[in-house]
Amino acid sequence: MGRRRRKYRKPQLLRPIRRLPTIFECPNCGARALSVEIRKREKNERGEVKAIIRCGKCGLYAEMWVPEIFQPVDVYSRFLDAFLEGRIEYKFTKEGGEAELSLEELAASEEEEVGEAARESGGGVEEEEEQR
Numbered sequence: 001m002g003r004r005r006r007k008y009r010k011p012q013l014l015r016p017i018r019r020l021p022t023i024f025e026c027p028n029c030g031a032r033a034l035s036v037e038i039r040k041r042e043k044n045e046r047g048e049v050k051a052i053i054r055c056g057k058c059g060l061y062a063e064m065w066v067p068e069i070f071q072p073v074d075v076y077s078r079f080l081d082a083f084l085e086g087r088i089e090y091k092f093t094k095e096g097g098e099a100e101l102s103l104e105e106l107a108a109s110e111e112e113e114v115g116e117a118a119r120e121s122g123g124g125v126e127e128e129e130e131q132r
């Protein structure tokens with residue numbers, strides 16, 4: 001007896017609720033430096049939110065629209081699938097990445113198309129529009 005008062009309390013970590021970027025393994029360079037950030041403020045018409053996937057090592061950068069309930073790990077697994085299937089647009093924010101140059105290099109060395117080269121780099125600009 002006398003045990004009644006003893007309430008077991010779960011140790012609760014009272015952390016401030018913050019969206020910490022979560023780090024995963026990068027499918028491109030293999031480093032554990034891939035961060036997923038979910039921007040709940042940016043929504044599209046379908047109610048999806050924007051997720052930013054970025055690797056701190058190789059500079060891989062991609063954006064995805066995901067359901068609002070997605071956790072970073074969900075985003076990551078969806079990103080992995082899309083990445084491996086080649087279904088996602090991504091780029092490298094740093095210079096010095098060795099990957100993804102081969103196609104352009106090959107094409108450029110085989111025939112030199114001067115003139116329309118500038119056409120290729122459209123739409124790759126980051127949109128940092130802040131509404132309000």
Ligand SMILES: [Zn+2]
Pocket residue numbers: 026027028029030031033055056057058059060
């Ligand atoms: Zn990487």
